[in-house]
Amino acid sequence: SQTIHQWPATLVQPVGSPLSLECTVEGTSNPNLYWYRQAAGRGLQLLFYSVGIGQISSEVPQNLSASRPQDRQFILSSKKLLLSDSGFYLCAWSVGGHTEAFFGQGTRLTVV
Amino acid sequence: AQKITQTQPGMFVQEKEAVTLDCTYDTSDPSYGLFWYKQPSSGEMIFLIYQGSYDQQNATEGRYSLNFQKARKSANLVISASQLGDSAMYFCAMTPTGKLIFGQGTTLQVKP
Numbered sequence: 001s002q003t004i005h006q007w008p009a010t011l012v013q014p015v016g017s018p019l020s021l022e023c024t025v026e027g028t029s030n031p032n033l034y035w036y037r038q039a040a041g042r043g044l045q046l047l048f049y050s051v052g053i054g055q056i057s058s059e060v061p062q063n064l065s066a067s068r069p070q071d072r073q074f075i076l077s078s079k080k081l082l083l084s085d086s087g088f089y090l091c092a093w094s095v096g097g098h099t100e101a102f103f104g105q106g107t108r109l110t111v112v
Numbered sequence: 113a114q115k116i117t118q119t120q121p122g123m124f125v126q127e128k129e130a131v132t133l134d135c136t137y138d139t140s141d142p143s144y145g146l147f148w149y150k151q152p153s154s155g156e157m158i159f160l161i162y163q164g165s166y167d168q169q170n171a172t173e174g175r176y177s178l179n180f181q182k183a184r185k186s187a188n189l190v191i192s193a194s195q196l197g198d199s200a201m202y203f204c205a206m207t208p209t210g211k212l213i214f215g216q217g218t219t220l221q222v223k224p
Contacts, residue, residue: 041201
């Protein structure tokens with residue numbers, strides 16, 4: 001069966017520090033991968049999505065970047081965090097096409 | 113432009129009654145998928161129901177049904193016989209080419 005791992009669950013980082021959030025999927029090949037950010041009580045903002053290794057589409061230009069070094073690994077990074085980067089970050093995968101996505105447990109990031 | 117709109121920030125429903133959550137979408141793609149997700153206070157994203165753009169019949173999954181009106185570009189979620197455990201945030205989502213985008217969500221509160 002397929003599973004998705006996202007860590008850490010919570011993170012408190014100072015302004016100006018770097019960020020690396022990792023997401024891995026097991027039990028499937030060549031998944032579509034997604035990174036979302038959710039502000040408290042708000043919707044999911046699509047940050048990046050990837051349909052294959054090395055293929056990253058950025059939806060919102062900002063202080064973040066994403067990489068897909070392996071087929072089932074998706075990494076969200078920042079060189080210098082801003083206060084506005086605080087939020088709930090969710091990783092998700094799908095098999096492509098018009099199928100449902102499966103989500104990780106999320107990372108609650110607080111930038112102080 | 114591809115967009116999902118949920119116009120109801122919050123809804124109340126009495127336990128055991130039915131409730132409709134509204135969703136409209138905009139896409140120029142002839143092929144797309146429409147989804148509803150539930151997000152309890154824990155933050156996890158739970159897939160509820162899927163409707164394909166070429167599906168002739170409305171999707172149903174237990175107490176959930178999707179009222180798909182293609183000409184109006186609407187995909188409303190109907191929850192029958194509401195339960196206290198249905199209190200959560202609900203998101204409508206769409207897959208145009210390659211990506212999965214979400215609406216702003218509707219917070220549903222079920223009253224005993």
